[in-house]
Amino acid sequence: MANDxxxxxxxxxxxxxxxxxxxxxxxxxxxxxxxxxxxxAIEGHDCWSTNPLDGGPCGTAHGGVEVYGGTIVxxxxxxxxxxxxxxxQGAFSSAPYxxxxxxxxxxxxxxxxxxxxxxxxxxxxxxxIYDNVTNIQQPGQGVLSARANxxxxxxxxxQNNQNPGSGDLIENNKIVGSPQGGIRTxxxxxxxxxxxxxxxxxxxxxxxxxxxxxxxxxxxxxxxxKSGRGFHINGNYVTVANNTINVIELSQNPEYGGCEGGGTxxxxxxxxxxxxxxxxxxxx
Numbered sequence: 001m002a003n004d005x006x007x008x009x010x011x012x013x014x015x016x017x018x019x020x021x022x023x024x025x026x027x028x029x030x031x032x033x034x035x036x037x038x039x040x041a042i043e044g045h046d047c048w049s050t051n052p053l054d055g056g057p058c059g060t061a062h063g064g065v066e067v068y069g070g071t072i073v074x075x076x077x078x079x080x081x082x083x084x085x086x087x088x089q090g091a092f093s094s095a096p097y098x099x100x101x102x103x104x105x106x107x108x109x110x111x112x113x114x115x116x117x118x119x120x121x122x123x124x125x126x127x128x129i130y131d132n133v134t135n136i137q138q139p140g141q142g143v144l145s146a147r148a149n150x151x152x153x154x155x156x157x158x159q160n161n162q163n164p165g166s167g168d169l170i171e172n173n174k175i176v177g178s179p180q181g182g183i184r185t186x187x188x189x190x191x192x193x194x195x196x197x198x199x200x201x202x203x204x205x206x207x208x209x210x211x212x213x214x215x216x217x218x219x220x221x222x223x224x225x226k227s228g229r230g231f232h233i234n235g236n237y238v239t240v241a242n243n244t245i246n247v248i249e250l251s252q253n254p255e256y257g258g259c260e261g262g263g264t265x266x267x268x269x270x271x272x273x274x275x276x277x278x279x280x281x282x283x284x
Contacts, residue, residue, distance in 0.1 A: 003026060006030070007029075009035070009039035013044065013057035014065045018065075019064070019066075020065075020066045023069045031078025031082050042084070048089070063092045064093060067097075067101065068100045071104075073105075074106060082110055083113070085115075087114070087115040111154060113154075113156065115157050122168040125171050126173065129173060129175045129177075133177070136203060147203040147205050152201070153178070155170060161213070162213055167216075171193040175195065177200055178201065182199055184211075189215045206225070207231060215237050226248075230243075231243070231266075237282035245267070
């Protein structure tokens with residue numbers, strides 16, 4: 001980029017393989033036209049996608065995208081559920097690489113990185129994320145449904161559970177704010193390392209990192225929410241080591257009318273049979 005850019009909706013649709021977008025120190029402002037159709041800042045999805053939240057133009061190929069080196073700002077009138085990065089249903093030869101971005105967003109349901117049905121191996125590194133969202137509910141959707149679908153995670157990689165492969169690399173990001181949590185990915189062999197996470201959660205399932213996939217490694221993170229919990233483990237052979245965890249739950253959870261039920265957890269190991277057929281093993 002040679003200049004700052006803005007758009008009434010989506011600024012960049014990635015509809016070819018191996019696209020590199022260097023912001024070159026400039027600023028993208030997206031969603032200045034308002035409206036009701038979600039319009040991510042940068043996105044990729046095929047035209048056959050059935051997901052109503054896949055906003056912006058569509059195409060037939062989106063693999064190998066790299067975006068880095070600048071600032072992305074969500075307009076105050078942007079449509080609800082317009083993430084900064086959205087990669088939906090489509091033909092992805094490889095997962096995105098997103099790094100060295102500073103992003104600020106605040107409108108209903110917005111997230112920094114949202115992906116589904118793409119290959120494992122996303123790299124999300126060295127980003128500064130100011131997540132000022134307070135509402136994650138779609139019209140008519142209850143609190144329980146919204147939080148159970150993890151609609152308030154700043155970084156959410158949520159396609160089919162327990163995807164094998166090389167895993168994602170999510171490291172050295174700074175996450176400030178977030179109404180529910182910092183990081184969640186369902187891909188096995190993922191590394192979550194060196195992140196600084198300080199969400200201010202009002203929704204349940206409010207963890208710095210939610211870890212449902214086997215062989216995930218979580219190391220050297222600083223988890224210090226204004227309100228929220230530490231790490232939630234619901235996978236096998238997960239390693240959680242050398243993290244700093246300082247947690248607190250404030251009386252601001254509407255689902256429970258105050259404090260979240262169950263108290264404040266630094267590390268919670270849980271068996272949820274919707275993700276695993278038997279209790280987790282090999283966790284250390």
